[in-house]
Amino acid sequence: MPLFDVYPLYNVTPVSGKDIYVYDENSTEYLDLYGGHAVISIGHAHPNYVEAVTNQVKTLGFYSNAIQNPLQVELADKIEALSGxxxxxxxxxxxGAEANENALKLASFKTGKSRVIAFKNGFHGRTSAAVAATDNPNIVAPINAQQKVTILELNDILGVKAELEKGDVCAVIVEFIQGVGGLDQGTSDFFEQVYALCKTNNTMFIADEVQSGYGRSGKFFAFQYYNVTPDIISIAKGMGNGFPIGGILIHPDIEAKYGMLGTTFGGNHLACAAGLAVLNTIEEENLIDNVNAMSEYFISIAKTIPEIKNIKGRGLMLGLEFDFEVGDLRKKLIYDYHIFTGGASNKKLLRILPPLTIKKEHINQFFEALKKAL
Known part of the structure; x- marks a missing residue:
C-alpha cells in the first residue's frame, strides 16, 4: 500500500540520534538545527528521557482518563513551578492542533460567542477551528471555512478594537513569535492593548505557545516578555521531546464542568513520563540560560555575514532572512554539509530551531558551512 503523498521529502533517512545530531542508515552524521519542527527540546535520546520512558513503558504505558493518574498531577505541578x-x-x-482546538472550544463555552480573531501569517494547526484560524487558504477545506474567523494584520490595533466591539468574538489567538509564518512579532504596545481590549469585551486571550514555549524564546513562555496574563496558554512541540503530548493551561476564572473537554490518549502515563523528563532536564541543566547565551552567540556571528539581510525571532527560535529564496540553500546544507534547517511561508527565510542543548561548536559548524554554501 503506498503512503498518501502529502509530504515533499528530502532523500535522507535518519535511523538514530544523539543530542544535536542524527545519523542515517549509512552512519552519516547530520547536525540537527531544526529539531523536527522545534520538537526536540532536550536533544535526541537524552539519557534522562530514555530512562524515564523505558521505565514507564515497562510498568504501565496507558490507561484512560477514567482513573486516577498521579503522573498528571506531578506534571502539572512541575509546569507551574518552572513556568511561573x-x-x-x-x-x-x-x-498542538488539539491544544488550540480545545483552547478555542473552551473560549466559546466561556463567552457564549463563536467568532475568532487571528492574525496574518499565523499558524495554529490543521484541525477544524485551528486550521480556520490559520492564514493559509491552501490547507483550509470548505468544511473548515464554515468557522467564523477574522484574520487581521499583526499590529493593527484599530482593526482589533473595531472587531471586538461588534460583541461576537469569543477569542483572540496570538503567536508571540510566529513560527511557520516567518518569525514575525507584534509590538509590546500591540499585544498589551489587545489583552486590555479582550478584558473589556468579554473575549478570551489565547497565547499559542505551541512552538515558542518551554524555554525556546529565552523565557519559559514568549508571552512573558510582555505585560499580559493569557486566559488560555496552548503548549505542545517541545513538551515531550518527540513523544506526542500537548495541553492547555487554563486561567482559574474559567470553571471546569464534566464532559466539556475530553481525550482518549491525552495525558497517558507514558506521555507524562516523557513530559516530566523534559522539565526535569530543562531545570537540572539550566537549559533556558543556555538558550539565552547561545542565542546571543548565534546572533553575533549572523550579524557579520553580509548576505543575511535580517535576523528574526528570539532565543533559539530564529530566522535568517536573505534577498533570495532559500530552498536551494537548504538542500545544499543538507546534502553537501549534512545540516538540517527549516523553511517558512516566507520563502526567503531560513528557520533555526535546534535542541536547547546546542553549544558554541555546533553554531560554529553551522556558520562555517553556511559561508561556504553561500
Whole structure:
C-alpha cells in the first residue's frame, strides 16, 4: 500500500540520534538545527528521557482518563513551578492542533460567542477551528471555512478594537513569535492593548505557545516578555521531546464542568513520563540560560555575514532572512554539509530551531558551512 503523498521529502533517512545530531542508515552524521519542527527540546535520546520512558513503558504505558493518574498531577505541578504560571489548571491532549482546538472550544463555552480573531501569517494547526484560524487558504477545506474567523494584520490595533466591539468574538489567538509564518512579532504596545481590549469585551486571550514555549524564546513562555496574563496558554512541540503530548493551561476564572473537554490518549502515563523528563532536564541543566547565551552567540556571528539581510525571532527560535529564496540553500546544507534547517511561508527565510542543548561548536559548524554554501 503506498503512503498518501502529502509530504515533499528530502532523500535522507535518519535511523538514530544523539543530542544535536542524527545519523542515517549509512552512519552519516547530520547536525540537527531544526529539531523536527522545534520538537526536540532536550536533544535526541537524552539519557534522562530514555530512562524515564523505558521505565514507564515497562510498568504501565496507558490507561484512560477514567482513573486516577498521579503522573498528571506531578506534571502539572512541575509546569507551574518552572513556568511561573501560578494557579492555572492543566488539560492534557496529544498535539498542538488539539491544544488550540480545545483552547478555542473552551473560549466559546466561556463567552457564549463563536467568532475568532487571528492574525496574518499565523499558524495554529490543521484541525477544524485551528486550521480556520490559520492564514493559509491552501490547507483550509470548505468544511473548515464554515468557522467564523477574522484574520487581521499583526499590529493593527484599530482593526482589533473595531472587531471586538461588534460583541461576537469569543477569542483572540496570538503567536508571540510566529513560527511557520516567518518569525514575525507584534509590538509590546500591540499585544498589551489587545489583552486590555479582550478584558473589556468579554473575549478570551489565547497565547499559542505551541512552538515558542518551554524555554525556546529565552523565557519559559514568549508571552512573558510582555505585560499580559493569557486566559488560555496552548503548549505542545517541545513538551515531550518527540513523544506526542500537548495541553492547555487554563486561567482559574474559567470553571471546569464534566464532559466539556475530553481525550482518549491525552495525558497517558507514558506521555507524562516523557513530559516530566523534559522539565526535569530543562531545570537540572539550566537549559533556558543556555538558550539565552547561545542565542546571543548565534546572533553575533549572523550579524557579520553580509548576505543575511535580517535576523528574526528570539532565543533559539530564529530566522535568517536573505534577498533570495532559500530552498536551494537548504538542500545544499543538507546534502553537501549534512545540516538540517527549516523553511517558512516566507520563502526567503531560513528557520533555526535546534535542541536547547546546542553549544558554541555546533553554531560554529553551522556558520562555517553556511559561508561556504553561500
Amino acid at each position: 504560571c501560578k494557579d492555572y489548571e492543566l488539560f492534557l491532549c496529544n498535539s
